[in-house]
Amino acid sequence: MKKIDRFLIIFAALASLALGACNKDLNLQPPSNTAAGNGGQGTAGSFIKDAATAEAALSNCYAFFRNGGAEYYVLDYFNIGDAQSDNAYAGADNSAGFEIDEFRMLSTNSWAARDWSYLYNHINACNSVIINVPKVTDPALTANRKAQIVAEAQFIRARAYFDLVRIFGDVPLVVTELPTITSENLAEIYPLLYPSRTSADSVYMQITDDLKSAAGVVPASAANKGFVTKGAVYTLLAKIAATRKPINWPEVQSYADQVIALGYSLLPVYDNLWDGAHENSAESIFELNFDGWDTGGNWGTSMFYGTDWKKFCNPSNDMIRAYQDEHDMVRFKSTITFDNVNGKWGDSRLSLDSFPFFYKMRKTDASQNIIIYRLADVMLLKAEALNEQGNVSDANDIITDIRHRVSLAPLNITDQGAMRLAIEKERRLELAFEGQRWYDLVRTDRLIPVMEAVKDGKGVNLGYHPTEQSLIWPVPQGEMDQNANLTQNAGY
Numbered sequence: 001m002k003k004i005d006r007f008l009i010i011f012a013a014l015a016s017l018a019l020g021a022c023n024k025d026l027n028l029q030p031p032s033n034t035a036a037g038n039g040g041q042g043t044a045g046s047f048i049k050d051a052a053t054a055e056a057a058l059s060n061c062y063a064f065f066r067n068g069g070a071e072y073y074v075l076d077y078f079n080i081g082d083a084q085s086d087n088a089y090a091g092a093d094n095s096a097g098f099e100i101d102e103f104r105m106l107s108t109n110s111w112a113a114r115d116w117s118y119l120y121n122h123i124n125a126c127n128s129v130i131i132n133v134p135k136v137t138d139p140a141l142t143a144n145r146k147a148q149i150v151a152e153a154q155f156i157r158a159r160a161y162f163d164l165v166r167i168f169g170d171v172p173l174v175v176t177e178l179p180t181i182t183s184e185n186l187a188e189i190y191p192l193l194y195p196s197r198t199s200a201d202s203v204y205m206q207i208t209d210d211l212k213s214a215a216g217v218v219p220a221s222a223a224n225k226g227f228v229t230k231g232a233v234y235t236l237l238a239k240i241a242a243t244r245k246p247i248n249w250p251e252v253q254s255y256a257d258q259v260i261a262l263g264y265s266l267l268p269v270y271d272n273l274w275d276g277a278h279e280n281s282a283e284s285i286f287e288l289n290f291d292g293w294d295t296g297g298n299w300g301t302s303m304f305y306g307t308d309w310k311k312f313c314n315p316s317n318d319m320i321r322a323y324q325d326e327h328d329m330v331r332f333k334s335t336i337t338f339d340n341v342n343g344k345w346g347d348s349r350l351s352l353d354s355f356p357f358f359y360k361m362r363k364t365d366a367s368q369n370i371i372i373y374r375l376a377d378v379m380l381l382k383a384e385a386l387n388e389q390g391n392v393s394d395a396n397d398i399i400t401d402i403r404h405r406v407s408l409a410p411l412n413i414t415d416q417g418a419m420r421l422a423i424e425k426e427r428r429l430e431l432a433f434e435g436q437r438w439y440d441l442v443r444t445d446r447l448i449p450v451m452e453a454v455k456d457g458k459g460v461n462l463g464y465h466p467t468e469q470s471l472i473w474p475v476p477q478g479e480m481d482q483n484a485n486l487t488q489n490a491g492y
Contacts, residue, residue: 215230
């Protein structure tokens with residue numbers, strides 16, 4: 001449908017509404033899920049009027065991790081970060097997952113469509129808070145608490161946009177809500193209903209502005225690691241600085257140092273991170289907390305672990321071999337477990353006698369927490385920043401600390417190029433099945449050569465042929481069909 005035709009249809013509908021031709025509310029939910037319309041009845045966040053509703057709106061932003069957007073945060077987050085990389089195969093029997101795994105993705109891919117929607121819906125919830133909480137005049141909501149609520153929502157919005165821009169590239173940047181819609185303001189509102197894509201660089205600028213604003217307001221600590229703190233903000237800033245081109249390595253180091261200065265520490269026992277008995281630990285920086293089914297339980301564990309049906313994100317032969325070649329048995333045993341699945345399903349790549357499952361999520365009672373950011377990740381980012389600035393020795397010291405915990409010998413590397421590869425490998429072994437690997441390979445321009453070299457369990461090249469166009473996903477076709485202002489990524 002041409003843009004002008006859609007404009008006239010909406011205008012006619014609004015005119016009809018204004019004349020009383022229809023008593024039902026007009027639903028103008030934007031096709032791109034990037035703004036919130038409410039049929040002329042005010043913004044989605046207009047319910048935020050006092051301290052109680054302000055707190056409830058922020059709680060909704062946090063709850064989205066466990067409820068409204070759980071399919072993204074407990075399932076697709078790992079399929080994107082690990083199954084799409086050399087760490088894992090797609091697994092299960094889902095054609096959309098196979099498309100992604102084998103670099104033959106289409107714009108009609110259902111996972112792309114749902115993840116676009118989940119992330120924008122999360123952003124919508126945050127926009128409601130950021131825009132409406134400052135307007136609250138209830139004296140029960142102090143100025144300090146009001147600022148903190150907004151800052152926490154800014155972090156959550158920035159985190160969602162960071163995933164969007166890394167997955168899709170240029171995306172619509174919407175940081176406001178639709179005002180009450182009338183026939184008089186339709187021309188003004190139309191671009192909000194059907195937004196164009198914004199350059200990735202501009203999205204990064206908004207993300208960074210949000211986080212810098214939040215950094216001075218959010219607390220240094222909280223009741224548990226499920227709430228936004230300074231450590232979470234500085235961690236995300238470090239990750240953005242290590243991703244956005246051209247990379248500013250002194251900035252990466254600075255943000256990493258600010259995280260480390262907050263007093264986090266590595267757990268002495270690596271497996272304690274995943275055993276369920278040490279949640280919200282001294283190493284954890286930002287963690288999704290799950291208690292059980294009645295509060296939005298973590299059903300993701302059953303998507304990856306168990307012999308009742310073939311799971312998603314099966315550890316690859318290449319991942320298994322990486323642990324074995326490094327003699328890294330501590331992290332290997334915490335990350336991957338094996339079981340006999342003969343007679344249950346088939347697999348052309350993996351042994352049915354000893355079939356691998358990722359094991360960092362292992363509690364199947366819905367109470368498994370998910371660590372999003374932790375200190376070891378930040379330490380390795382700092383090592384990377386030091387090495388890129390020519391300080392190979394101090395980078396080696398950090399790698400030594402990381403390896404010491406899992407009973408591995410120091411590397412004693414003095415060459416910058418060798419250290420660069422060592423850090424890449426260390427991040428893989430340390431952070432496998434934490435949604436990191438794909439993004440690490442893309443941001444370091446290593447995705448194509450690494451994936452082209454991946455072999456199966458018999459040493460035969462798997463024939464992956466990613467291209468530069470494979471590094472970002474297509475804009476979902478459903479969004480394109482409904483919004484003529486969207487353009488498609490090259491190659492799709």
